[in-house]
Amino acid sequence: MGRSITFEANELIIKFSGLTVLAGLKQELRIPYDKIKHVQAGNFKLHWSALRMMGTSVPNGYKAGRFLYKGQKYFLSYNNASHVVVLDLEGYDYDKVVVEVGTPKQIKQAILKRLPQFV
Incomplete structure (x- = not known):
């Protein structure tokens, strides 16, 4: 798949490999748990007028x-938009990170368990 998620003590690490690195121009994202304001699993639809800044x-x-869409910065990495985890972030490089994972609902639950505002 070209993406893996690691749960560290204070941050979530999303690593990209193979062609996923070339397409997204990024090897990894390190997202502190306290920057995550909302998590959802399942479907995502990027608005047709979103502006591609760098990538595929x-x-x-x-x-x-x-x-970029309506002043919000997105980082996307998916082929199947119905198997993604969507992170709404505050005070981070991106406002939303959308990443395809094999088990979106399980990843969502694992993230929620680590968020300080929900512990």
């Missing part, structure tokens, strides 16, 4: 890299 975008398909 195939209509109705693969998205990777940095996008």
Whole structure:
């Protein structure tokens, strides 16, 4: 898949490998848990007018890299938009991070267990 998630004591690490690195122009994201304000699992739809800043975008398909929509900065890395985890962030480089994972609902629960505001 080209993406893996590691849970550290104070941050979530999303690592990209293979072609996923080239498409998204990033090897990893380190996101402190206290920057995560909301987590959802399942479907995501990028608005058609979102501006691709750097990365790859195939209509109705693969998205990777940095996008801008209504002043919000997104980092996307997915092929199947129905198998993603969406992180709403505050005080981080991106406002939203959307990443395809094999088990979105399980990853969401694992993230929620680590968020200081929900512990």
